[in-house]
Amino acid sequence: MKGLSISKIRPPRRWGIGTVLLMLCALVGTALSAIATPDFSGTVDVVPLNTQLGAQIYLQRCGSCHLAVPPETLPTQAWQVLIQETNHYGAALEPISRPELGPLWNYLRTYSRPLPEDSQIPFRVGRSPFFRILHPRVQVPQPVTLNGCAQCHPKATLFNFRELSPQWLDSP
Structure with a gap:
C-alpha cells in the first residue's frame, strides 16, 4: 500500500453506535413506564414491586369482569381454590396460564390470611370473617354484593379502597 500511512487510518466510531443504542433504550424505557401502570396507592396494603405483577394480573383477570376486591377480604384457602377453578360462580373461565399463576398466587397469598384448619x-x-374484621363498625347491607362496595368506596372500580364517600369520612 503505497502512500498510505498508519496514522491516517481511523478506528471505527463505536461510541456513535453505543450512544444511539443508549438513547433508544432510554426512549423505550420511558415509553414502557408510561404504559398503564396501575396506581396501587389506594389499596388496603402497600403493594411493593415484587408483588405488583401479580396485582396487575389479578386486576386484569378478575377486575375485567367484576369489581376486584382486595385479597384481604377472603382467606388464603379461598383464593387458592378460586384461581384454579374454571367454573367461577356459574361462568366458564379459561384456566390461568402457568406464567401468570405464579405471580398471581404470590400476590394473593401475601395479602390474604389463612383460616384455622x-x-x-x-x-x-x-x-x-376477614371482610367483617375490615368493616368493624359498618352495618353492611345484606346480601353483600361486589357492586355495593362502591357505595362507601367511590373509587373501588380503580382498586382504591382507602378513599371513602363523604358520609364515612368522619365516622367513628
Whole structure:
C-alpha cells in the first residue's frame, strides 16, 4: 500500500453506535413506564414491586369482569381454590396460564390470611370473617354484593379502597 500511512487510518466510531443504542433504550424505557401502570396507592396494603405483577394480573383477570376486591377480604384457602377453578360462580373461565399463576398466587397469598384448619372456607365476601374484621363498625347491607362496595368506596372500580364517600369520612 503505497502512500498510505498508519496514522491516517481511523478506528471505527463505536461510541456513535453505543450512544444511539443508549438513547433508544432510554426512549423505550420511558415509553414502557408510561404504559398503564396501575396506581396501587389506594389499596388496603402497600403493594411493593415484587408483588405488583401479580396485582396487575389479578386486576386484569378478575377486575375485567367484576369489581376486584382486595385479597384481604377472603382467606388464603379461598383464593387458592378460586384461581384454579374454571367454573367461577356459574361462568366458564379459561384456566390461568402457568406464567401468570405464579405471580398471581404470590400476590394473593401475601395479602390474604389463612383460616384455622378446621374452619369452613367462605367463597363469598360477605361470609368471610376477614371482610367483617375490615368493616368493624359498618352495618353492611345484606346480601353483600361486589357492586355495593362502591357505595362507601367511590373509587373501588380503580382498586382504591382507602378513599371513602363523604358520609364515612368522619365516622367513628
